Amino acid sequence: MTETVLQTQGLTKYYGSTLAVDHLDLKIPRGSICGFVGRNGAGKTTAIKLMLGLLRPTAGSSRLLGCDSAALTPAIRQRIGYVTEGHRLFRWMSINELQKFQRAFFPKQWDDKLFADMIEYFNLPRKRKIKHLSNGERAQVSLALTLAPNPELLIMDDPTLGLDAAIRRQFLEGMIELIMRQGRTVLFSSHILGDVERVSDRIVVIDKGVLRANCSLEEFRAAVKKVILSFADSPPAEVDIDGMLHCRRSENDLELILVGPADEQIAEWAKKNRAQKYQIVKMNLEDQFIEFTAPANHRRLFQWEDK
Amino acid sequence: MRFSALLRKELRESLPWMLLAAIIFLAIGGFALRQAQLYGRYDWSERDFSSGSFTGSYGLQYRRSPLQLIGIILLLTSIGLGLVLGVRHFWIPYFTRTWPFLIHRSVNRSTIFWAKLAAAIISFLISVGAIWVALYSYSCDPERFTMLPIKRVFIEGWLFILLGLIVYLGTALTALSTARWYTTKIFSLAFATVIICAVMFEWRLSWAFAAIIIGAAILLSQINYTILNREF
Numbered sequence: 449m450t451e452t453v454l455q456t457q458g459l460t461k462y463y464g465s466t467l468a469v470d471h472l473d474l475k476i477p478r479g480s481i482c483g484f485v486g487r488n489g490a491g492k493t494t495a496i497k498l499m500l501g502l503l504r505p506t507a508g509s510s511r512l513l514g515c516d517s518a519a520l521t522p523a524i525r526q527r528i529g530y531v532t533e534g535h536r537l538f539r540w541m542s543i544n545e546l547q548k549f550q551r552a553f554f555p556k557q558w559d560d561k562l563f564a565d566m567i568e569y570f571n572l573p574r575k576r577k578i579k580h581l582s583n584g585e586r587a588q589v590s591l592a593l594t595l596a597p598n599p600e601l602l603i604m605d606d607p608t609l610g611l612d613a614a615i616r617r618q619f620l621e622g623m624i625e626l627i628m629r630q631g632r633t634v635l636f637s638s639h640i641l642g643d644v645e646r647v648s649d650r651i652v653v654i655d656k657g658v659l660r661a662n663c664s665l666e667e668f669r670a671a672v673k674k675v676i677l678s679f680a681d682s683p684p685a686e687v688d689i690d691g692m693l694h695c696r697r698s699e700n701d702l703e704l705i706l707v708g709p710a711d712e713q714i715a716e717w718a719k720k721n722r723a724q725k726y727q728i729v730k731m732n733l734e735d736q737f738i739e740f741t742a743p744a745n746h747r748r749l750f751q752w753e754d755k
Numbered sequence: 756m757r758f759s760a761l762l763r764k765e766l767r768e769s770l771p772w773m774l775l776a777a778i779i780f781l782a783i784g785g786f787a788l789r790q791a792q793l794y795g796r797y798d799w800s801e802r803d804f805s806s807g808s809f810t811g812s813y814g815l816q817y818r819r820s821p822l823q824l825i826g827i828i829l830l831l832t833s834i835g836l837g838l839v840l841g842v843r844h845f846w847i848p849y850f851t852r853t854w855p856f857l858i859h860r861s862v863n864r865s866t867i868f869w870a871k872l873a874a875a876i877i878s879f880l881i882s883v884g885a886i887w888v889a890l891y892s893y894s895c896d897p898e899r900f901t902m903l904p905i906k907r908v909f910i911e912g913w914l915f916i917l918l919g920l921i922v923y924l925g926t927a928l929t930a931l932s933t934a935r936w937y938t939t940k941i942f943s944l945a946f947a948t949v950i951i952c953a954v955m956f957e958w959r960l961s962w963a964f965a966a967i968i969i970g971a972a973i974l975l976s977q978i979n980y981t982i983l984n985r986e987f
Contacts, residue, residue: 502855503986526861536852538764552760553861 450477453601453633454499458508461494461657468494470657471508476635476650481627483644483665484637486654487741492637493533495654496605500530513601526554529599531607531636535590539579543572543589547596554597563596566622584615591622598629604636608643616640620647641734655741665733672736675714677702677723689717694742705739757862758870765874769840776836777882784825784890791824792899822894822904822912829912832883833919834951840878841926844871849930854987868927868982875923879916887912907960914954917967921947924974931981943974 454476461469469491476482486492497503499510501517510517515524537546551558567574570588578586587607594602602623608616620643627634627647635652638644644651644665651668653661661668677683683702687695691708702723706714711728718726731739848854857867891909894900925947932940950970957963 497855497987500855500859502858504984522861522863525859528859530855530859532852532855534852536856538853538856539851540768541764549760549764552756555756 450479452476453478454510454512454635456495456499456508456510459495459498459505459510460507461491461498461503462506468657469498469505469654472654472657472659474652474659474662476633476652478633479631480650481634481648482636482650482652483648484635484652484654485639485641485644485737486637488639490654490741491657492654493605494657496603496635496637500528500603526557526597527600529594529597529602531590531594531602531604533605533609535583535586535607537578537586537590537593540577542577543567543574546578546589546593550593550596557597559596559598562598563592566592566595569622570618584611587611587615587619588622591619595622600632602632602634602636604634606637606639608638608640616643623647641732641737645733653737653740660740669733669736671707672731672740673706673709673714674729674731674735674739675704675706675726676729677704677718677721677726679722680724684721689714694739705742707740757860758866761860761862761867761870762873765844765871766877768843769874769878772836772839772843773878773882776832776839776878777886779835780828780832780883781886783828784886787824787828788822788890788894791894822891822908825890826908826911826915829883829887830915830918833879833916834922835919836879836882837875837919837922838926840875841923841930844875845927845930858987864982865979868978871927872924875920879919883916883919884913887916910960914960914963914967917964917971918951918954921950921967921970921974924971924978928974928978928981931978931985933981933985943977946970946974 452475454474456472456474459469459472459474460467472491472495484492484496494503498505499512499517501520504518512520513524513527515521520528538549541549547563551560566588570585570592572581572585572588572592578589581589591607594604604623607623608619611619623634623636624647634647636648648665651661651663651665652659653668663671679700679702682700683697687702687704689704689706689709690713691706692704693707694703694705696703714726714728848857858864860867887909891904891912894904897903922944925944928943929940932943934940934942947970950966953966954963957966
C-alpha cells in the first residue's frame, strides 16, 4: 500500500465571514509530484499554510508525514522544504549568509555540494545581497536553499509566479533534480498549467476553496472533454448527459463540457438526440482547466456578433 | 547552533539601531557630562546670576549630581531603542512577508522569540548599558568632578534601561496582536507606559524593580502564548 505523506480531512478556513477553504479532503501519496492548481483567490496559499501549520483551521485537520500540522515538531519541519510565495527571504543577507543561516537548521542533512552546484548552475553571485537580486534570481536562491537539505516533502507556493520562460524552465529543471531522487514528494501550486503538465504526475484542482479534482494527470486529461454537436434544427432544450459541466448553444450547435463520460456514451447520446454530427475536441491542459473551473454562467469578456 | 543562527540574524538586524542609540546616548550624555565637568568646578555662590547665564536651580542641579542630568537622556534613548527594536523584530517581518520563512525553521516558535529577546538584551547592554557604565565611571573621578554621583543614580540608570526592555516587549506584543482595532492592539504598549509611570513615581528602588519584574513577566507570558498560537 502506498504511504500517504500529506492528508487533509474536512480542512476548512474562514477569514471572518469569508470562506477560503471548504472541507478539503486530500491525500497525496509518497513519491508523487502534485500540481496544485486553482484560479486567483481559489484558496491555494491558505490551504498550503494550513497544511504547514502556519494558519489554524476553522474546522478539520491536516497531517504531514504522519504529524498533525497544528503541532509540527522541529524534527518534522526539518524533513519538509517550503518555498514561500514570492520567495520572501531576508533582503539584507547575501547568498553566502543565507546559506550559513539555512545550514544551521539542517546540521546533518545539508548538502553543500548540491547547493554550490545549483548556485553555479544558475550563475548566481554568492556575495550579492538578496535585495539586489532580480525576482528570478531570488526564486533560484530560494529553490537552492530548499533543495540543499534534501527534503522528503517539498511544498512550493506558486514558485514560478512572475518568472520569465527561461528562468521558469531552469527552475523546473532544478525541481526535477529533486524529483529524480527516490521517494521524494512534491506539492506545488501554480497558475501555469504548462509547468504542471511538464513535471507533475498528479493534479489537484481547487476552486473557491472547494476541492474539484484530485487524480493522476492522465485521468484528468482523459476526463475533461469538449464535445461539439451539430443539429439539423435547434438543439434539444434539455441535455441529460452524465458529467455535464457547461452547455453553450448557438443556432444549430451545442457545445458541451463534460467530465467523465466515455466516448461511447457521448456517441449514444448524440444518436438518441439526432445530432447530424459530433466532434470530441482535443483540449490542452490549460483549456481543460479553464473550462473545468469556469463558473456555470460564464460569458466571454468580448462578444462580437457575426455580420 | 540553531539558536545562535537566529541570534546572529537578529543581532545583525538590530545593529544599525544599536549603533544609532549608542551614538545618540554617547553624544548627548557625553556632552552633558562634559558641560557639567566644565561648569561644575565653579563655586556657584561666586557666580554672577544677574547676567542670566545661569539660573539658581540650574547651578544647584550641577552641584547635586552631574550624572543625574543624563538620566532622562538614558530613559528616552532606552524607550526609543525599545520601540525601534520591537518594530524591527516583530512588525517589519509582516511587511517583508518573511514570517512564514522564519516560522518554518526547524525550531520551536518560542525559540524564535527567545532569540529575538536575547538580541534585544544584548543590544541594550552594548548600546546604552556599556555607555552608561562608562559615563558613570567617568563621573566618579574626583579629579574631574567636585560632586561625585551616588550609587543610587547608577542603579536608577539600570532601571531606565530595563524600562526600555519593557517598551520592547510591549511593542512586540502589539505587533503580534491579532486584535482588529488599533486601540486594542496598542493595549500592551499602554501597559508598558503604566509600568514606566509606576517606576518613575516610585521612590523605593525595590518596589520599582518589582514593578518591572511583574510587568515583564506578564508581557513575556502573553508574548509566548501569542507566538505559539498565532497565525503567520
